[in-house]
Amino acid sequence: MGKLYDALPDGFLKKVLEGENPELVERLLTLQVKYRDSTEKDEKAVYRERLASTFWQFYIEVAKKISPNLPPQKRLLLRYGTLDMRYLNADDQKLILGRPLEETEPDNTVFYVDEWLMAVAEGKIKPSMTDEQPKHKAQSAGGSGEDPSGNRSKYERLVGASEAEKMNYQNLLEKRKLMEETLLSIANLATNHPNEQLLAMPDIYSDDQLARLEELPEISRELRRLQKEMQLARNNYSSKFEEVNELEKQIMGASGGESASTQLYETDARTIENEAGALRQMVKMCVGRQGNHFPILTSAFIPKETRDYNFKTSAYGKINAVEKLDASVFSRTFRQASNRILPYIILLPGYGNFGICWEPYDKYNKATSKGRIAVPMFTRIPDLVIQMALADFRWQTAKELASYHWMDEGLTGRYYEYFTNEKLKGDIKTTFMEDYILWLSKEAQGIQKLHKDVRYVFWRFIPFPDDLKEKLSLKGFYYNELWKKEQTFRLSQE
Numbered sequence: 001m002g003k004l005y006d007a008l009p010d011g012f013l014k015k016v017l018e019g020e021n022p023e024l025v026e027r028l029l030t031l032q033v034k035y036r037d038s039t040e041k042d043e044k045a046v047y048r049e050r051l052a053s054t055f056w057q058f059y060i061e062v063a064k065k066i067s068p069n070l071p072p073q074k075r076l077l078l079r080y081g082t083l084d085m086r087y088l089n090a091d092d093q094k095l096i097l098g099r100p101l102e103e104t105e106p107d108n109t110v111f112y113v114d115e116w117l118m119a120v121a122e123g124k125i126k127p128s129m130t131d132e133q134p135k136h137k138a139q140s141a142g143g144s145g146e147d148p149s150g151n152r153s154k155y156e157r158l159v160g161a162s163e164a165e166k167m168n169y170q171n172l173l174e175k176r177k178l179m180e181e182t183l184l185s186i187a188n189l190a191t192n193h194p195n196e197q198l199l200a201m202p203d204i205y206s207d208d209q210l211a212r213l214e215e216l217p218e219i220s221r222e223l224r225r226l227q228k229e230m231q232l233a234r235n236n237y238s239s240k241f242e243e244v245n246e247l248e249k250q251i252m253g254a255s256g257g258e259s260a261s262t263q264l265y266e267t268d269a270r271t272i273e274n275e276a277g278a279l280r281q282m283v284k285m286c287v288g289r290q291g292n293h294f295p296i297l298t299s300a301f302i303p304k305e306t307r308d309y310n311f312k313t314s315a316y317g318k319i320n321a322v323e324k325l326d327a328s329v330f331s332r333t334f335r336q337a338s339n340r341i342l343p344y345i346i347l348l349p350g351y352g353n354f355g356i357c358w359e360p361y362d363k364y365n366k367a368t369s370k371g372r373i374a375v376p377m378f379t380r381i382p383d384l385v386i387q388m389a390l391a392d393f394r395w396q397t398a399k400e401l402a403s404y405h406w407m408d409e410g411l412t413g414r415y416y417e418y419f420t421n422e423k424l425k426g427d428i429k430t431t432f433m434e435d436y437i438l439w440l441s442k443e444a445q446g447i448q449k450l451h452k453d454v455r456y457v458f459w460r461f462i463p464f465p466d467d468l469k470e471k472l473s474l475k476g477f478y479y480n481e482l483w484k485k486e487q488t489f490r491l492s493q494e
Contacts, residue, residue: 081349160365286352343371352376355389446475
C-alpha cells in the first residue's frame with residue numbers, strides 16, 4: 001500500500017483503510033499527521049481543511065463499494081464518520097463500538113447512511129435528486145443509458161396511482177367495518193328482549209330499541225354509498241394494476257428480463273457516487289454555515305449535554321412524540337381520503353445543529369411516495385433537530401401540494417396572510433419553523449408564546465389531539481375560545 005499504511009499497527013484505522021486506493025490512503029494519512037503535529041494556528045487550519053476534503057473523497061470511495069459484505073469498520077466509517085479511534089475517548093469508543101450494527105424500528109423508514117446507500121444500490125429506493133450534481137441516466141442492459149419512451153417515469157407514476165387506489169379502498173373498507181359494527185350493535189340490541197312478567201314471554205320493543213331501529217335507513221344509505229365508492233376504487237385499481245404489469249413487462253424486456261418490482265431503480269457505481277455526494281450536501285446543510293464542518297468523528301465535537309443522540313430507535317421515538325402532538329404531520333390527502341405516509345429519515349454522521357427536509361415527496365407520485373428528511377446524529381438537543389426537520393417537512397409538503405396557490409390556500413396561505421399583515425421581514429419558512437417548534441414545545445404545555453393569529457392557524461391546520469385541546473381550554477382564555485368555537489362548528493356540521 002504505502003509507507004505510512006504499512007507502519008500502522010493492526011487496528012481499526014488499518015482495517016478502514018485496507019483495500020482502498022493506495023495514493024488516496026497515503027495522502028489521507030499524511031494530512032492526518034500534519035494536522036496532528038502542526039502547532040501554528042493558521043497552518044493547522046489549512047491542514048484541517050485539506051484533511052476534511054480528502055476524508056470526503058475517501059468516504060465516497062468507500063461508499064461506492066457498499067455491499068452486504070462490507071467490513072464492519074467501513075460501515076462504521078459511513079455510519080458515524082469514524083476514521084481513527086484515537087480521535088475518541090474511552091467513553092465515546094464504547095458508545096460507538098457498543099451499538100449493534102443491525103437495528104430495527106417498526107415502520108422501516110429510519111436509515112443510517114450505510115443502510116441508505118445499500119437500499120439505493122439494490123434499487124429499492126430512488127436516488128436523491130440534487131441540483132448540484134449531474135443527473136446520469138441508469139445504464140440499461142444494452143448500455144445506452146437512455147429511456148426515450150419514458151417508461152421508468154411512467155411506471156413510477158402508475159405504481160403510485162395504483163397504491164393510492166389501494167389505500168383508498170382500504171380506507172373505505174375501514175369505514176364500512178365501522179358501519180357494520182353499528183349495524184350489529186343495533187341488531188343485538190333489537191333482538192335482546194327481557195321477559196314480560198305477566199305473560200312470561202319476550203316483551204315489546206323498548207323506546208331505546210325503537211330509537212336505534214330508526215337509524216337503519218341512514219345506515220343502509222351509507223352502506224350503499226360506500227359500496228359504490230369501493231366498487232369504483234376496486235375497478236380503478238384493477239385497471240392500473242393491469243397497466244403496471246404491462247409496463248413492467250416492457251421494462252423487463254429492455255433490461256434483460258430483470259423484474260422492475262425486485263429492482264425498481266437501475267443503479268451503477270455512478271449512482272452511489274452521486275448519492276454519497278447528495279448525502280455530503282445534506283451534512284453541510286445540517287451543520288449550517290457557521291458550524292463545524294470537520295467530518296471525522298472526534299470526542300471534541302460529540303456534545304456532552306446529552307447521551308441520548310439520534311440513533312435509530314431513539315430518533316424513531318422522538319418522531320413518534322411529535323406525531324402524538326401533531327397527528328396530521330404525515331397525513332396526505334388523495335381523492336378526499338387521508339393516508340399516513342411516513343417519510344424516509346436519514347441519520348447523518350457527525351455533529352449538526354439543524355434538521356432538514358430534502359424532499360417532501362416524489363414529484364412523479366404525489367399520492368403515496370415518501371419524502372425524505374435528514375437529521376444529524378450527534379447534536380446538543382436531539383428533540384429540537386427532529387422538530388426542525390418535521391417543521392421543514394410540513395411547510396414544504398403543504399407548499400408543494402398547494403402549488404401556485406400556496407399563498408392563498410390551506411396552511412401556507414393562512415400563514416402567509418398573517419406574515420404579510422404583520423409586515424414581518426426575513427424568510428417566511430424560517431419564521432414558520434420557529435413558530436412550529438414553539439407550538440410543540442410551549443403551546444402544547446399551555447405556555448402562550450405565539451401570536452394569537454398564528455395560534456388560530458395552527459389550532460385549525462396543525463391541531464393537537466382533542467384531549468389535549470380540552471386540557472388547554474382550562475388553562476387560558478385564548479385556548480378556551482378556540483375550543484368553544486371548534487365545538488360550535490362541529491355541532492353545526494352534524
